[in-house]
Amino acid sequence: MSTSSPRPVAVLGGNRVPFARSGGAYAKATNADLLTTTIDGLVARFGLAGERVGEVVAGAVLKHARDWNLARECVLGTSLDPTTPAYDLQQACGTGLEAAILVANKIALGQIDSGIAGGTDTASDAPMAFSDDLRGVLMRLNRAKTPMDRAKIIASIRPGHLTPSVPQNVEPRTGMSMGEHMAITAKEWGITREAQDELAVASHRNLAAAYDRGFFDDLVTPYLGLSRDGNLRPDTTVEKLASLAPVFGKGEGATMTAGNSTPLTDGASAVLLSTAEWAADHRITPLAWFVDGQAAAVDYVNGGDGLLTAPIFAVPAMLARQGLTLADFDFYEIHEAFASTVLVTLAAWEDEAFCRDRLGLPGALGSIDRSKLNVNGSSLAAGHPFAATGGRIVASLAKMLHEKGSGRGLISICAAGGQGVVAILEAA
Amino acid sequence: MGILGSDPYAALLGTPLGKRMVDSLGLPKPATLRRYAVDAPLLDGAALLGWLDDDHPIADRIRTIFDVEGIEVGDPFDTLPAAAVIVDLSGIAEPGDLERFRAVVAPSLKRLKSSGRVLVIGRPESSATTPAQAAARRALVGATKSVAKEMRAGGTANLLLVAEGADDQIEAAVRFLLSGRSAYVSGQVIEVSGGSAPVERTEWTQPLAGKVAVVTGAARGIGAAIAEVLARDGATIVAVDVPAAGEALARVANQLRGTALQADVTAPDAGERIVDHAHLRHGGLDIVVHNAGITRDKLLANTDEARWASVLGVNLESILRMNDAILGPRGLRDGGRMVLVSSIAGIAGNRGQTNYGASKAGVIGLTTFLGRDAQLRSRGITVNAVAPGFIETEMTGAVPFATREIGRRLNSLQQGGLPVDVAETIAWLSQDANAGVSGQVVRVCGQSLIGA
Ligand SMILES: NC(=O)c1ccc[n+]([C@@H]2O[C@H](COP(=O)([O-])OP(=O)(O)OC[C@H]3O[C@@H](n4cnc5c(N)ncnc54)[C@H](O)[C@@H]3O)[C@@H](O)[C@H]2O)c1
Numbered sequence: 001m002s003t004s005s006p007r008p009v010a011v012l013g014g015n016r017v018p019f020a021r022s023g024g025a026y027a028k029a030t031n032a033d034l035l036t037t038t039i040d041g042l043v044a045r046f047g048l049a050g051e052r053v054g055e056v057v058a059g060a061v062l063k064h065a066r067d068w069n070l071a072r073e074c075v076l077g078t079s080l081d082p083t084t085p086a087y088d089l090q091q092a093c094g095t096g097l098e099a100a101i102l103v104a105n106k107i108a109l110g111q112i113d114s115g116i117a118g119g120t121d122t123a124s125d126a127p128m129a130f131s132d133d134l135r136g137v138l139m140r141l142n143r144a145k146t147p148m149d150r151a152k153i154i155a156s157i158r159p160g161h162l163t164p165s166v167p168q169n170v171e172p173r174t175g176m177s178m179g180e181h182m183a184i185t186a187k188e189w190g191i192t193r194e195a196q197d198e199l200a201v202a203s204h205r206n207l208a209a210a211y212d213r214g215f216f217d218d219l220v221t222p223y224l225g226l227s228r229d230g231n232l233r234p235d236t237t238v239e240k241l242a243s244l245a246p247v248f249g250k251g252e253g254a255t256m257t258a259g260n261s262t263p264l265t266d267g268a269s270a271v272l273l274s275t276a277e278w279a280a281d282h283r284i285t286p287l288a289w290f291v292d293g294q295a296a297a298v299d300y301v302n303g304g305d306g307l308l309t310a311p312i313f314a315v316p317a318m319l320a321r322q323g324l325t326l327a328d329f330d331f332y333e334i335h336e337a338f339a340s341t342v343l344v345t346l347a348a349w350e351d352e353a354f355c356r357d358r359l360g361l362p363g364a365l366g367s368i369d370r371s372k373l374n375v376n377g378s379s380l381a382a383g384h385p386f387a388a389t390g391g392r393i394v395a396s397l398a399k400m401l402h403e404k405g406s407g408r409g410l411i412s413i414c415a416a417g418g419q420g421v422v423a424i425l426e427a428a
Numbered sequence: 429m430g431i432l433g434s435d436p437y438a439a440l441l442g443t444p445l446g447k448r449m450v451d452s453l454g455l456p457k458p459a460t461l462r463r464y465a466v467d468a469p470l471l472d473g474a475a476l477l478g479w480l481d482d483d484h485p486i487a488d489r490i491r492t493i494f495d496v497e498g499i500e501v502g503d504p505f506d507t508l509p510a511a512a513v514i515v516d517l518s519g520i521a522e523p524g525d526l527e528r529f530r531a532v533v534a535p536s537l538k539r540l541k542s543s544g545r546v547l548v549i550g551r552p553e554s555s556a557t558t559p560a561q562a563a564a565r566r567a568l569v570g571a572t573k574s575v576a577k578e579m580r581a582g583g584t585a586n587l588l589l590v591a592e593g594a595d596d597q598i599e600a601a602v603r604f605l606l607s608g609r610s611a612y613v614s615g616q617v618i619e620v621s622g623g624s625a626p627v628e629r630t631e632w633t634q635p636l637a638g639k640v641a642v643v644t645g646a647a648r649g650i651g652a653a654i655a656e657v658l659a660r661d662g663a664t665i666v667a668v669d670v671p672a673a674g675e676a677l678a679r680v681a682n683q684l685r686g687t688a689l690q691a692d693v694t695a696p697d698a699g700e701r702i703v704d705h706a707h708l709r710h711g712g713l714d715i716v717v718h719n720a721g722i723t724r725d726k727l728l729a730n731t732d733e734a735r736w737a738s739v740l741g742v743n744l745e746s747i748l749r750m751n752d753a754i755l756g757p758r759g760l761r762d763g764g765r766m767v768l769v770s771s772i773a774g775i776a777g778n779r780g781q782t783n784y785g786a787s788k789a790g791v792i793g794l795t796t797f798l799g800r801d802a803q804l805r806s807r808g809i810t811v812n813a814v815a816p817g818f819i820e821t822e823m824t825g826a827v828p829f830a831t832r833e834i835g836r837r838l839n840s841l842q843q844g845g846l847p848v849d850v851a852e853t854i855a856w857l858s859q860d861a862n863a864g865v866s867g868q869v870v871r872v873c874g875q876s877l878i879g880a
Contacts, residue, residue, distance in 0.1 A: 037675070040678055040679070040682055041674065041675075041678045041688075043678075043682055044667075044677065044678035044679075044681035044682045044687065044688035045678075045687065045688055046687065047681070047685070047686060047687035047709065049681070049682040049683070049684075049685040049686075050685050078682075079682035079683070214671075214695065216671075217671050217690045217691065218689075218690060220671070220674070221674035221675060221677075221678055221690070222671065222672055222673070222674045222675050223675050224675075227671065227672045283708060283709050283710065283711065284708075284709070285708060
């Protein structure tokens, strides 16, 4: 067997549709529609029509049973060569970034030379299931042998059976929503309402400015009449946000509102990765190198950790492997599931006791220069179609690094189930 | 992609009831025009070839084309049906010689099949050496345009002026004017001068093979058709349109296996981005089609500054600004081609379109200037414009029915043109072999009565 050292992996660019508030512009679009359009936009940007790429990896968090082969079915609907293989993957909100890590790893190992990593989600077309009771009845019906048996089974269906079970944004093991979990963590860390609202305003302001200067001209392809993210409120202010009532957490100390939490969102994203040679053959200039990726999980069920705190653990592990410190970055892309998620993450890394006791570090991991955080906006402004967020961030960060011409960027994404996925890009 | 416009009137004509209605009402009967297809013959029948006694250098060259294409050259004084009549009057010296025009063309007209062609060859009046010669040369313009109006069943008549010394540069223009590519071009005067078409034999079914072509406003309408036709002729397409049109733009780019570049042509860096993209992604730039355009119609009395500025900004000023990069050292290659999209509104003016008419006339001024530019010509770069008349697009589809109906019939072919007709003309102007045509404005208007 021949072994070779891993090859550098280039991020060549990306594409996404503008993200829409759920029930809005994409109310009638399916995950397959969103992902197919997004990949086609990427194909058009890079002139890949009729080409076979090594692999397309994509997923969705809210997924219909009929979408069991979503990525491959979408590939067949795009202008890519139909002999392009594809597979689905799912790691909650980490799906998009995990897809990029998998594609990057295969490229690094020499198994493929190019690949597309993507993700899509729509809360407007979420799957609904029959209640378990009705499902039991229907399965029995399917097994019934005689017409008489069937008639009896049908007669046993009761109105109560017909109530559909809608997937809920709750953790199966705690029955609590993500927001409720986050509210507990935010309270533990003493995150203030003002700090959260300020972060939200900055997100909107930064995203709007990025659109205005044409930053997204080669990152976003409009869809169904939407040219900018539907959730974007360029003129929002701390005062306006201060007037909103809390929606997560209870009583006096509740700080989390609809303004500093991400809304349900529809959208899709895709990123093109390759070796340097493949890029050169296709006359595409790499924007960044995909340096490393790491996942972590916390025991939020029985242990004391917050549901969305896993990235806090993933980052130091990855930094240690790379011989880097938290200060060694020019851009920090910390996914804004909630404003408080970002603030808790930063607070934990600054906390000496936490870093010593929980992360096993000699002292605090450090603080970051806030002017390098989410400089072109993040999920609070853009919205967060779960599986699409990773691709949005990878492509934007790669372009930011390319514009700067040097430096490194850190990506941190929290995910349901107490998970986190993080990655490092470096300017190409 | 639907480049075929929809003309319900023409569709109605295809039904027996429609035919009866049209006959009884004396309504116009638009013919189905012969349009280009890669595998279609240059002419679907014999060509009749006539000339002035003793002096017919161009007729001989045209005969060579027919030999290559296997087209029978008929006797002008025979009676068999024919697809085209060509008369070489390049040697014309005085009005008395014009009888030759009548003698050759008049009997041929009755023999022409549908979508027949009259092609008259002359020399530019500007290089005449005697008053009589100037008068005779100019007379051909009036004669050709009048014949064009007399023709029926989709026939066209055009005048090709060949400057002294450019006799060997005519093949691309002759092929264009005879083929279905010029379906909606009639009553036009096109001049071939200077230029040095490459000596290698042209592959006429893939005349743009290996070329990189940028088309602005390519997401829909005429621009999408231009991209499609240039790609069919072998070019690699860079499709440019505003970011907001990105969804349609991606569809065009993917269908043509080109690339999509989301850019507003009015952005200060648009020219640079186009040049960069063409170089980085495709290794160079050979053809640029400035097609992006908008209308903001209002009577001048009601036109505010914003309406004025936006139309001039998109339709004219953006081209000037982008050309800094496109005609600069990293832009168009030597031998490159630039085609601008003007409009008959820029020739004739149009009530309620003062801003648009100004912008499209400006495009003509720019084309004429650049087309004459000695430095560009020495680099082998040609610059031409097309001026579409009534073309069936979403833009004209929005015009009220009655106005649209008038717009579409007020021309010698009695129908609107299709986006593909504009595109075919642009594709022809983009050919290497067309090196002798520069600074020209070719109307694609079915010889519209407007601005004629
Ligand atoms: N349709 C006609 O009958 C007709 C007649 C004469 C001339 N024209 C000219 O032909 C050209 C194409 O017309 P059409 O009928 O296809 O119109 P259209 O409106 O269907 O298409 C024009 C395209 O240009 C794009 N565009 C507009 N502003 C732009 C900008 N700032 N940057 C980049 N792209 C921009 C639009 O998004 C659109 O895709 C125009 O220049 C028009 O003036 C049309």
